Amino acid sequence: RDVEISDEAVRGTCDDASLCKRYAVNVGYWKDPYLDYFVRLPKERKAPEISRGYYARVQGVGRLLKAFLQKTECNCQIINLGAGMDTLFWKLKDENLLPIKYFEVDFPSIVTRKIHNIKSKPPLSKPIMESHSGESLLMDAHSLDSSRYAIVGADLRELPKLEEKLKKCNMDPHLPTLLLAECVLIYMTQDHSANLLKWVAGLFQTAMFINYEQVNMSDRFGQIMVENLQSRKCSLVGVDDCRSLDSQKERFLQNGWETANAIDMMKAYNCLPKDDVRRIEALEFLDEKELLEQLMQHYCLCWATKDSSNLGLAEIAL
Numbered sequence: 312r313d314v315e316i317s318d319e320a321v322r323g324t325c326d327d328a329s330l331c332k333r334y335a336v337n338v339g340y341w342k343d344p345y346l347d348y349f350v351r352l353p354k355e356r357k358a359p360e361i362s363r364g365y366y367a368r369v370q371g372v373g374r375l376l377k378a379f380l381q382k383t384e385c386n387c388q389i390i391n392l393g394a395g396m397d398t399l400f401w402k403l404k405d406e407n408l409l410p411i412k413y414f415e416v417d418f419p420s421i422v423t424r425k426i427h428n429i430k431s432k433p434p435l436s437k438p439i440m441e442s443h444s445g446e447s448l449l450m451d452a453h454s455l456d457s458s459r460y461a462i463v464g465a466d467l468r469e470l471p472k473l474e475e476k477l478k479k480c481n482m483d484p485h486l487p488t489l490l491l492a493e494c495v496l497i498y499m500t501q502d503h504s505a506n507l508l509k510w511v512a513g514l515f516q517t518a519m520f521i522n523y524e525q526v527n528m529s530d531r532f533g534q535i536m537v538e539n540l541q542s543r544k545c546s547l548v549g550v551d552d553c554r555s556l557d558s559q560k561e562r563f564l565q566n567g568w569e570t571a572n573a574i575d576m577m578k579a580y581n582c583l584p585k586d587d588v589r590r591i592e593a594l595e596f597l598d599e600k601e602l603l604e605q606l607m608q609h610y611c612l613c614w615a616t617k618d619s620s621n622l623g624l625a626e627i628a629l
């Protein structure tokens with residue numbers, strides 16, 4: 312019963328992410344015409360440091376992801392773990408950057424909601440139909456499988472079932488594969504996330520894993536962040552893995568990955584193209600620079616690679 316209660320709270324976090332993104336998109340931080348179909352615009356204002364944090368997250372992940380697509384010339388797969396209402400598939404299609412196949416995984420109830428949105432909104436379903444060829448597209452309440460896009464309801468802690476479901480959707484372990492986890496591993500125990508990373512490293516010979524989540528959670532600011540989430544019954548059970556940038560890297564290196572990098576989001580923010588950063592900094596006045604820095608130092612971007620095809624994945628940097 313306890314597991315059920317906290318899983319429910321974890322599922323609720325997918326709306327937080329989409330609402331904050333929707334708010335930032337509405338102010339003009341970046342463009343995403345598809346978020347509107349998944350979440351309403353929040354009534355309450357979001358602080359500018361929150362929007363800047365999301366900007367750094369979306370741009371940072373996006374740059375690493377595009378570097379992978381470039382190295383593989385889109386001859387690859389993407390598997391978005393705990394994808395929530397993420398809109399990346401539609402944005403990549405618009406940019407002509409679709410991989411051979413794009414997969415999403417989340418809890419069945421989240422997937423049901425996402426499929427309902429896709430079915431009822433032509434701007435979401437049309438791109439899936441357009442990129443589909445061959446036999447008829449498979450769709451039920453818990454999964455959707457088309458030629459280029461599949462969404463699977465599964466628990467990331469139950470790996471044999473997950474593998475079976477992905478394989479049923481033609482996931483090909485021989486293709487270079489990008490795994491993406493944005494604020495997902497932190498909700499799993501140390502053992503569950505280690506097993507997940509090990510499973511991926513064992514299954515794919517050529518792969519990159521991008522992980523974005525909280526870090527440095529043992530200091531005072533981190534503790535306040537943890538308490539905040541706990542007050543919503545959402546326990547960050549993976550918080551011990553997020554003690555430091557080093558522990559983020561170690562987790563990959565100890566579970567079958569060849570290279571691992573981790574930077575905090577302040578560093579990531581400072582790596583982003585200066586002209587665009589200047590543009591977004593002019594959108595909203597931010598008087599608490601220190602708060603922004605503190606917030607950014609408590610999130611990190613970590614990416615790990617294994618590269619038996621020698622595609623040069625180890626060279627990928629922000």
Ligand code: SAM
Nearest residue numbers: 322324325328393394395417418466467493494
């Ligand atoms: N990655 C999305 C984004 O950045 O917008 C959503 C992030 S949300 C904070 C975390 C997501 O991970 C939720 O949609 C949740 O349901 C999913 N999740 C967490 N633990 C999971 C598990 N064990 N199995 C499947 N999905 C999980």
